[in-house]
Amino acid sequence: MALSPSFLDELRLRTPLPGLIGRRARLTRSGRNWKACCPFHNEKSPSFYVYDDHYHCFGCGAHGDAVSFVMQSEGAGFMEAVERLAAEAGLDVPKPTPEAAARDRRARDLHAVMAAAQEAFTRRLHLPEGRPALDYLQRRGLTPETIRAFGLGWASGTRGAIAADLKPEGVETAQLLEAGLVREGEGGEAPRDFFFGRVIFPIRDRRGRVIAFGGRTLGDAQPKYVNSPETPLFSKRRALFGLDGAKEAAFRGARVIAVEGYMDVIALHQAGFGAAVAPLGTALTAEQMQELWRLTPEPVLCFDGDAAGARAAARAAELALTQLAPERTLRLATLPAGEDPDTLVGKGGPAAFQAVLDAAQPLSEALFTLIAGGRPPQTPEARAALRHRLAAAAATIPDKALASEYRSMLLDRFFTARARPGQKPKPPRIARAAPDPGQARSEGARCALAILIRHPWLLPQVEEALALLDLPEGPATRLRNALFAWLSGIETLDSAALIDHLAHTGESDALAWAMRPEGLPQAAQAEAQPKEAEEGWWHFFLLLRGEADLIEDQRAAERDWIATNDPGAALRLQRLTEAIAAQRRGEIEAVADTAATSP
The missing domain is CATH 3.90.980.10 (DNA primase, catalytic core, N-terminal domain)
Incomplete structure (x- = not known):
């Protein structure tokens, strides 16, 4: 059966090659791409390279896309390979009607x-x-x-x-x-x-x-x-002018630039900026942003230096935040007033536009100005409104660790901007004494165990992780042992049954210690939603692991993900990466402080 090019393009888009090939070959980073020892012939040094949409072995010449890899590595036929990849990608193979x-x-x-x-x-x-x-x-x-x-x-x-x-x-x-x-x-x-x-x-x-x-x-x-109007071949929201040429230039290392119009793209290509593209007469869409990120993890968006350009930059930043991730971001470049890329290159040559690119700001630096506008707020009401806007912008980032980083950065800029010339700076906060580390650790263990007692359905999922924790001696370790013993001989994971079991097996004191209401998180309440309970438990697990242990866990999770492409391994890797970042920012100590001193 002949499959439509659009279906095959969608299948390739939904099948990241590093994850697929990483199941059979140990991949290591090589710039923006990956390399490995070829899975199709014996070699001691890597000559097999994995790119955005294809792989190539410079030793044996093996070359292809996701479908080709399954066919070559497993001896599968074309339709068999397509059907397997489609099932993993959540796509239905078109019927031969x-x-x-x-x-x-x-x-x-x-x-x-x-x-x-x-x-x-x-x-x-x-x-x-x-x-x-x-x-x-x-x-x-x-x-x-x-x-x-x-x-x-x-x-x-x-x-x-x-x-x-x-x-x-x-x-x-x-x-x-x-x-x-x-x-x-x-x-x-x-x-x-x-x-x-x-x-x-x-x-x-x-x-x-x-x-x-x-x-x-x-x-x-x-x-x-x-x-052109919308047709079976053309969707205005998805297309970018100059995309085919930009793809090749980006592959060779050129910087990907999004500008406004056809002539801007053509003039930039002619001047040596071969990875320039443009939306089709409208602001960038979410689909076009995804296309840019398929070319590079950090494209540059180029805007006019007037008020309209500032509004366009703000709209693009707002859209980008909802799709931002640690591995993909943006830079924002501003043209001189009255110039566009076409005229700028015509007057000053490639060097003039290169200067604009060199001055491009990371989104994290440009965002405060885009949200705050030209003048700092003058009244308490205006400052409060700006602070809310900054926090709300950061909250739209899906990745929690990245959202926290942006929120901290934006609020740091906010408080710095308040200390304007002629205005007294905000007096420093008086730091209170750090809590006792042992008490903080005990409170973290108590919260983690209380979540499991209220939501014992989590136990099979976290049993191995719970065993890794170095819990304080006393009620914490006794409760963990009791939970493991109960889990090995029970069929129904019911909270009331677990509490009754603990109360009648000599662990009443430890149960009372764990379930004391003061300081328990919402995740340890009976009415907490499953997702809230699960995220809460992992949060306290990560607090209780030391940084060295977390780094080793992270490496193991990364190896597991590369070897299996398992979604669970990917999620664990993400959480461990977030935890290490939070620990280095000092957030883990702050949370432990809160848990230890809650009334």
Whole structure:
């Protein structure tokens, strides 16, 4: 059965190659990529490299994508490999229905139609009728090589031109309509050209196939730019102009830059910035942001230096925060007032734009200014409102450890900004004496055990981790032993039954110690939700492990994840990484302080 290119693209997107290949080969970082000893031939030094969307062995020549790897490593057939990967990715393999086959044929046909249309537009650019468009492109500083590389063209001002150009290719009106090259006529009229008297910019997908066009008028007609309508090949929210070229340049190490328009991208490519892309006339979408992160973990977003540019930067930052993670972030670059990348490169050459890139700020540094605006708040009410906005912005970051880092950084900037010239700085806080470490450790152990007593369904999941803890001697160790003994001989994990068992087996005092209400977290309450109880237990487990032990646990979890690609190992690795970061920030001591001194 033939599978549609869109389905296979989605399958590859949902199957990260490092995780898949890491089950059979020990991967180590090599810059932005991974390397290993080839799983297909015996070698002592690594020559097998894993990239974003393919692998390649420089020793034996093995090469392919996720489907190829399963086929080569397991001897599976194509459909067997697809079905296995689809099951892991949560995708349904399309059924071989006549309708599906017809859609596949139409998609293949539409790619051919779009390729033919691009050739027709390019041919007209070099005819006498296209001379004004060619002059315009040359006045903008584009060389013949750049015009050819981007496939630029001209849509005739004669109605019916595209249909006439593609008729010898056997392209029918229905295909022109489906490809977005013509639109339905009004009042029974024949279909009309979608692009009429415009400079044409082909829009390509990651694989370099033309999926749509953009058109710019040479006169005063509005809108100045138009894009193809949504089609089976083209989704405006997902596409980026210049993506195919940027993918190759990013692979060679070029910095990925998102700018505003077609001409900005083309001018930057011509000036040597080959990983420039642009959204299609609108602000960046979540889908386009994901495409940028597929190219690089830290793309640069470039904005105008005026008020509109500041608003665009703020919108992009707000969107990025909801998708931010430790392994992916942004940098923000601001152009000089009145300039765009095209004009800046034209006046000052590549060095002028390179200076803008060099001055780009990490999102973490730019965010405070974007939220606070130009002037610091002057009244207590305004300062309180800003503080709430800063905290709310950090809270939108899904990764809790990263969100905590951003919150701390933003509030540090907030308090620093309050001490303006002429204003008395905020008096320092008087530090209170540190709590007794033994008491803090005892309270952490008590909270962890109380959570398990209220939610014993957690015991099978955390049994191994609980055994690793070096608990204080006395009621904590006695309760742990009692929990293990109860777990080995019980079928129903019921809190009331566990409490009754502890009360009647000589552990009444230890039970009373653990369940004393003062200082217990919400996770140790009977009404706590399962997710809240689970996260609460792991929180106290991580508090009770020393940093050296946590680092060793982290390494073991990483080895386990690389070897198995197991989601549980990935989650454990994430929690351990967060705990180590929190410990180094001093948050673990702060939490232990709170637990030890709670009334």
